[in-house]
Structures are given as C-alpha cells and as structure tokens.
Amino acid sequence: MSATRTILDGPALWSAQAHLPSVLGRQLVIDRGDGSYIHTSDGRRLFDGTAGLWHANIGHSHPALAEAAHAQMLKLETYHIFARFVNDQALQLAERLAGLSPIADPKVILNSGGSDAIDVACKLARRHWQREGRHSKTTILSREHAYHGLHAYGTSIAGLDFNREGYGTESLVPETARVAVHDVDALARTITRIGAKNIAALVTEPIQGTGGVNPPAPGYLEKVQALCREHDILLIVDEVITGFGRTGAMFATDRFGLDPDLITFAKGVTSGYAPLGGVLVAPRIWEPFYLDDPATPVFRHGATYAGHATACAVAMANLDILEQEQLLPRVVELEHRLDGLLKQLLARRPSVVDVRVAGFLGGVTLRDDIPVERAADALIELGFISRPLRGNTLQISPPFITTDDELTGFVDAIEDVLFAEEAR
Known part of the structure; x- marks a missing residue:
C-alpha cells in the first residue's frame, strides 16, 4: 500500500517513454549542464554519453x-x-x-x-x-x-x-x-x-x-x-x-x-x-x-x-x-578512436556479444543474462550516462566536443560495469 501511495503521490510531470512504477522515486533531476557534462539537483556530475537524446552535439550551455x-x-x-x-x-x-x-x-x-x-x-x-x-x-x-x-x-x-x-x-x-x-x-x-x-x-x-x-x-x-x-x-x-x-x-x-x-x-x-x-x-x-x-x-x-x-x-x-570549431573533422577522429576502443572491449569482455560504430555513434550489445537497464544504472553510479536500446544494447553518442580521455574513460567505465556483472 505504501508503494501505491508513493506512485500516486509522485510529481505532476508524466515522464516520457517510462514504465512509471520503475522510475518514480529514483528519477534524476537535471538542473545544469556544461560542455559534455550534466549536473543533477542532488550534486552529481555525469558525463553525457548520449548527448541527451542524440542532440547535444556542441555540448551543453554554450554561451553563443x-x-x-x-x-x-x-x-x-x-x-x-x-x-x-x-x-x-x-x-x-x-x-x-x-x-x-x-x-x-x-x-x-x-x-x-x-x-x-x-x-x-x-x-x-x-x-x-x-x-x-x-x-x-x-x-x-x-x-x-x-x-x-x-x-x-x-x-x-x-x-x-x-x-x-x-x-x-x-x-x-x-x-x-x-x-x-x-x-x-x-x-x-x-x-x-x-x-x-x-x-x-x-x-x-x-x-x-x-x-x-x-x-x-x-x-x-x-x-x-x-x-x-x-x-x-x-x-x-x-x-x-x-x-x-x-x-x-x-x-x-x-x-x-x-x-x-x-x-x-x-x-x-x-x-x-x-x-x-x-x-x-x-x-x-x-x-x-x-x-x-x-x-x-x-x-x-x-x-x-x-x-x-x-x-x-x-x-x-x-x-x-x-x-x-571544426567539429565535423573532429567527429571523424572520434569515430576512429571509438571503433578501436570498442573492438578492444569486445575482445576483452565475454559479456559483450557485438559492437557497432558508424560515425560518432556506437552500440555495445550485451549477453542476454546481463540486463542492459541494470548496466546503464551501474554506469550512472560511476558518473557516466548511457541508454538502453533495443537488442540489449548500450548507446554511445557523446557530444562532438568530447576529448580522447573522456571517451576512453567512458568505455573503461563500461568495461568496469561488465567485469562486475560477469562476476555476479
């Protein structure tokens, strides 16, 4: 009964594309962004590995x-x-x-x-x-x-x-x-x-x-x-x-x-x-x-x-x-780097079934016994945002201003999550 009351007493906003009982009570309230990062109202700074919904190409809060x-x-x-x-x-x-x-x-x-x-x-x-x-x-x-x-x-x-x-x-x-x-x-x-x-x-x-x-x-x-x-x-x-x-x-x-x-x-x-x-x-x-x-x-x-x-x-x-800012040539560089990083991830982690890269878009498909939603939640705890996609796949599509080190850190965090999942 208390769970029902929690749901009924939730915020007025009806969240998009959400199984509401699964997200209410654990939503992240985003109140600020800077560059490739967003900030939550409870003080977290998260690398935006999805550029919002594939859109924040030049990063957040650009003054121009x-x-x-x-x-x-x-x-x-x-x-x-x-x-x-x-x-x-x-x-x-x-x-x-x-x-x-x-x-x-x-x-x-x-x-x-x-x-x-x-x-x-x-x-x-x-x-x-x-x-x-x-x-x-x-x-x-x-x-x-x-x-x-x-x-x-x-x-x-x-x-x-x-x-x-x-x-x-x-x-x-x-x-x-x-x-x-x-x-x-x-x-x-x-x-x-x-x-x-x-x-x-x-x-x-x-x-x-x-x-x-x-x-x-x-x-x-x-x-x-x-x-x-x-x-x-x-x-x-x-x-x-x-x-x-x-x-x-x-x-x-x-x-x-x-x-x-x-x-x-x-x-x-x-x-x-x-x-x-x-x-x-x-x-x-x-x-x-x-x-x-x-x-x-x-x-x-x-x-x-x-x-x-x-x-x-x-x-x-x-x-x-x-x-x-010559961001399109930078995307070409980031594509090559992401491709190399994900191929290494595929070779090292048995929980990775497939990786795909086209432009600065990447997908990491996980073994069926590792729910992609759980992996995405674990990444948030490490300070990185990915998103569950069809086919048990993690989304990778950060802003074009992403640095090489940030991209490497993002893929390293995915590997850390999967290493922990494989040990469960």
Missing part, C-alpha cells in the same frame, strides 16, 4: 547560442510563416540549409522537431502521388527496428513493435508496412506483394539509432535507392539523428552517396538548444506546388511554431559553431 536566443527575443520572439507572412530568421535559415543540403535546389519546410518532420514528409509523399493522379499510391514502407518519432505517422511506421501496440489497430495510420532491416531481396518481395502501384514511399534512417545503432549493410542503402527508382517509390531519408555532423559529414546522405526525394532533420540543427526540425524537399516534389497557375494545389502543412524566429536564430548560431 544563449546570446543568439537572447538577442533575437529582444528583437522578435517569433512570428508565424503562414500565407503572406514570414519572418526574417526563417528565411535566412532556410537559405543556409538549402546550401548545405545533399538534395540539389531544395525547398525547406520548417517545423518543431523530428516527429513533426516525419508526419509532414509522409503526408507530402502521399499528397505528391494524389496530385499526380496515381491515387492508389498510399502505402508507406519502413524497416524493422526503425524509430521515426511518436506522432501518428511515426507511431504507424515504427519498426519497434512496442511503439505501435495498444491503440486498437496494427497501424494508427492505415497503409503502412515494414521490411527486414538489411534484406534487399525481402524488400523486393514486399514491393511485389503490395504492388508498386500502391506504394508512395519508403522511409529509412541511414543508421538506425533507437533500434540498436545499426549501420547499413554494405551496399544496402544504394540497392534500396535503386529499387525505389525502379518502382517509382519516393525515398525519404530520416536524418533526425545523423544530420548536422553525427557521421562526420553534414548529412549521412552524403556519406552513403544517396539521392533521396525528401530528408527529415531535427536534433542537430540546433544541438537541442531550441525545438526545431524540418524537411528538405527535392524539385520533382516541390515544383508542381509553385506553378503560377490558379489550379496549383496547396500542401496543407504548417504549425504555430513552424519557422520559429528564435529557434531559427539559435540554429544559425549552432551551424556557426560547427564550422568555427
């Missing part, structure tokens, strides 16, 4: 971003970008993003985050084919283990079953299907089974994040792209995690030599300092909506905070930091 937000708010906090109205910061950021885009001559749709971006991209894919008069092309394909946010479309195309369960239907938005994570032949069979005439788009992360840090099998993404082109299926690349430097390139699309129709982005565009996301749209998709003709259709996207002026100003300052 605070100054950008302050200056913009004193001038104009925001104004919407509906119809004839637009604010100067949204215009400037869109031009800069278009210049960085792997898609040539794109238009830029701005919104409030990654889940928003996925919803817009999937709707735009379907709207494209309806405008083309190909009304049966409505199905959206995605991959097993995929995570694309938790709005209605992101929930519907999730390749993590637990994110789709419990809503009274297999898919909140109808006409979705999932394909095997690395199997191009299985994708071809799915296209045949559903019929290319019924498929609007395929959505894929270039490197799966929440699904366990799964890099693509060699040649997989290129073959997927070829199948999409062959069957007239739009390719949507979800770069919410990988965009803005996480792979050592500005976009993983560049790293893997892809030419998608749509790219979604968020997190790294502001390093999490303000909520912002969006979609880069290829000319074949946007041009019909720009024709000087009374019959030109309207794509009904937009939200109150789309193109939020302060968020856009913060994004511009963040992009400046990435360039000025």
Whole structure:
C-alpha cells in the first residue's frame, strides 16, 4: 500500500517513454549542464554519453547560442510563416540549409522537431502521388527496428513493435508496412506483394539509432535507392539523428552517396538548444506546388511554431559553431578512436556479444543474462550516462566536443560495469 501511495503521490510531470512504477522515486533531476557534462539537483556530475537524446552535439550551455536566443527575443520572439507572412530568421535559415543540403535546389519546410518532420514528409509523399493522379499510391514502407518519432505517422511506421501496440489497430495510420532491416531481396518481395502501384514511399534512417545503432549493410542503402527508382517509390531519408555532423559529414546522405526525394532533420540543427526540425524537399516534389497557375494545389502543412524566429536564430548560431570549431573533422577522429576502443572491449569482455560504430555513434550489445537497464544504472553510479536500446544494447553518442580521455574513460567505465556483472 505504501508503494501505491508513493506512485500516486509522485510529481505532476508524466515522464516520457517510462514504465512509471520503475522510475518514480529514483528519477534524476537535471538542473545544469556544461560542455559534455550534466549536473543533477542532488550534486552529481555525469558525463553525457548520449548527448541527451542524440542532440547535444556542441555540448551543453554554450554561451553563443544563449546570446543568439537572447538577442533575437529582444528583437522578435517569433512570428508565424503562414500565407503572406514570414519572418526574417526563417528565411535566412532556410537559405543556409538549402546550401548545405545533399538534395540539389531544395525547398525547406520548417517545423518543431523530428516527429513533426516525419508526419509532414509522409503526408507530402502521399499528397505528391494524389496530385499526380496515381491515387492508389498510399502505402508507406519502413524497416524493422526503425524509430521515426511518436506522432501518428511515426507511431504507424515504427519498426519497434512496442511503439505501435495498444491503440486498437496494427497501424494508427492505415497503409503502412515494414521490411527486414538489411534484406534487399525481402524488400523486393514486399514491393511485389503490395504492388508498386500502391506504394508512395519508403522511409529509412541511414543508421538506425533507437533500434540498436545499426549501420547499413554494405551496399544496402544504394540497392534500396535503386529499387525505389525502379518502382517509382519516393525515398525519404530520416536524418533526425545523423544530420548536422553525427557521421562526420553534414548529412549521412552524403556519406552513403544517396539521392533521396525528401530528408527529415531535427536534433542537430540546433544541438537541442531550441525545438526545431524540418524537411528538405527535392524539385520533382516541390515544383508542381509553385506553378503560377490558379489550379496549383496547396500542401496543407504548417504549425504555430513552424519557422520559429528564435529557434531559427539559435540554429544559425549552432551551424556557426560547427564550422568555427571544426567539429565535423573532429567527429571523424572520434569515430576512429571509438571503433578501436570498442573492438578492444569486445575482445576483452565475454559479456559483450557485438559492437557497432558508424560515425560518432556506437552500440555495445550485451549477453542476454546481463540486463542492459541494470548496466546503464551501474554506469550512472560511476558518473557516466548511457541508454538502453533495443537488442540489449548500450548507446554511445557523446557530444562532438568530447576529448580522447573522456571517451576512453567512458568505455573503461563500461568495461568496469561488465567485469562486475560477469562476476555476479
């Protein structure tokens, strides 16, 4: 009964993605950050080995971003970008993003985050084919283990079953299907089974994040792209995690030599300092909506905070930091160092089943008898934050400003935890 009272008497905040009885009473209240570290209200200083939720690329509490937000708010906090109205910061950021885009001559749709971006991209894919008069092309394909946010479309195309369960239907938005994570032949069979005439788009992360840090099998993404082109299926690349430097390139699309129709982005565009996301749209998709003709259709996207002026100003300052501090070349160095450290860990610790590195993203998969949640909790006690992912995997994705010694210390702490687990 006392446990029930503790739960019922907990804080008003309903924590995200939480089995509440398991976390209430032991939550970490974060009240400060500096560089690669965060601080809790009970006095702990923790190395942020996940960069928050994959976003704190330039580290925490960078003064330049605070100054950008302050200056913009004193001038104009925001104004919407509906119809004839637009604010100067949204215009400037869109031009800069278009210049960085792997898609040539794109238009830029701005919104409030990654889940928003996925919803817009999937709707735009379907709207494209309806405008083309190909009304049966409505199905959206995605991959097993995929995570694309938790709005209605992101929930519907999730390749993590637990994110789709419990809503009274297999898919909140109808006409979705999932394909095997690395199997191009299985994708071809799915296209045949559903019929290319019924498929609007395929959505894929270039490197799966929440699904366990799964890099693509060699040649997989290129073959997927070829199948999409062959069957007239739009390719949507979800770069919410990988965009803005996480792979050592500005976009993983560049790293893997892809030419998608749509790219979604968020997190790294502001390093999490303000909520912002969006979609880069290829000319074949946007041009019909720009024709000087009374019959030109309207794509009904937009939200109150789309193109939020302060968020856009913060994004511009963040992009400046990435360039000025040469953080993308640093990511390449960190990738090589992490790869070496994790290979050593795999060789030394029998409790490690597999390690994976792609860019400054790492996954350490543990033996089934060692619960990854317990390992993550033990790491916190040593002063390091990791995160349990699908497949009994520990997440490694620190800020780009991480030092070699900090990265070595993080992997050493993982080894210490696993050594203790093996001795249990």
